[in-house]
Amino acid sequence: MDKIFEKPESIRDKETHYCPGCGHGIVHRVICEVVDDLGIREKLIGIAPVGCAVIAYDYWDFDVTEAAHGRVPAVATGIKRSLPDRIVFGYQGDGDLGAIGTAEIIHAANRGENITIIFVNNTVYGMTGGQMAPTTLIKQKTATTPSGREQKTHGFPLKVCELLSVLPGVAYAERVSVHNPQNVLKAKKAIKKAFENQIKGLGFSIVEVLSPCPTYLGLSSKDAVKWVGEELVKEYPLGVFR
């Protein structure tokens, strides 16, 4: 009998700490499938963020470091410039990339660093208890916006792909989602391209992944993916931005 589904070599055989229905696990798996497909596990250095995915190295079976909150692109720059023939990718949440690390991501992108960034947008700060993120939707209730985010006090949801798409250093910016299997496949294609670009030396690639955080959306796993597929994509349209 042919085996049609198995654990990627790059992922450890381990139960994750993520809440049921969390998108992080899916994104981890997709990255590992791509790493296997491209045969780059042994020349790969990953960077875990500060956020719910901080212990991604417990699941990824390749070299991984962990950056201070928001500093993933700077750490990635240091690694890639020192070892240009290795593959370097950073994994970041929306608080990590879109708030505390905005300067680092914009300048790494603008320098055209030949690195790959996987950006998980779940519209909240998962790790610290569901506070407002820069990506939180208007009217969305969070631990720090109890009556919903108001633009007047907290500004607008931050559109990272749109923002980065105007920078000439960016080789590729695409927004995908993991709310259903078809979209997971599209996400995999995008993540693969982001790594292939690096292998070809094309410069900075980022894939933004819309991802459910059922715990802090206050929704069931089922309703959380539905919300991502129906509501979140309205504010954050999927597609290639550069």
Place this chain on the structure above:
Amino acid sequence: MAKKVLMCGNEALAEAAIIAGCRFYAGYPITPQNEIPAYMSKRMLEAGGVFLQSESELAAINMVFGSSLTGARAMTSSSSPGISLKQEGISYLAACELPAVIVNIMRGGPGLGNIAPSQSDYFQAVKGGGHGDYHQIVIAPASVQEMADLTMLSFDLADKYRMPVMILGDGILGQMMEPVEFSLQPSAFSLQPKDWILDGCKGRKPRVIKSLILNETELENFNLKLQKRYREIKDKEQRCEVLYGEDSEIMLVAYGTTSRVARSVVEKLRKIGKKIGIIRPITLWPFPERTFKKLEKSVKSFLVVEMSCGQMIEDVKLAIDCAKPVHFYGRTGGKIPDEDEIIKELDAISGFSDRRSDRG
């Protein structure tokens, strides 16, 4: 013998870093250390290394973090306000046991202060600076030649103990010109392969370099391991220069630029027969406690001279358990203590200089 060249301290430091095998530099402009990135932007490329002008000091120290974990000898430099921004990264370097050299060419503070020389970041440098129970080795050069020689030593110490090393200079040391000789060769350390780096897991098990340790026992054990290393460093790496240790009744204590002024005071007063000497700490952490302990018995009192409101004086008092009077003279804001002021201070302590007869 290598020939002497005339160079400013910042450039001598940068050239020495290259000789020591530093192949990664990232920094953000700030006076009075701008000669370092300017020199590196040319020399580092000639040496086949990486030069990066980063978007901030935060980014620079984290780029150094990234480079260091690949095994490269990496350095960043800045001055006081920029060093404050680097503290987060320094704490992470310490926690991840990553070597790196950080240069602070101190300027006047607090806040934006001014660009004149100062020694007011002593506490920040030797007491931690960032969060957590960690130390960095702190090295204080006092001449352009030492800006070169001690830079080479700093890279070795960083690699040997796998931790950040800070070179603490000031605007004068950075910018004054003196003849310097690059006679030191890179040590054996710079050639040793590092068996802990991340460079892809080919032919070995994957490695992780991180600072998150959620389990309390594990984190306590890790801290105890660091402390053990710090004790070893305190034991082996104390460095200082002592002049007239044998018979001095009063000892000046000063490092860096102020030690040069203090030293001329000592020579001047020695000429008129005064029993005065100087202790010049070269490592500020570990503080050269042993020397102080040894001299404490014969010395009647100490006068600490700093370009600050009194920071190193605390370590002097601790080193001798306050067994003898420790006096202080400091200037701040970019003012440099001058010889007459120090002599006046000595007079106030003990009628020491006998200035009346001196004046004739």
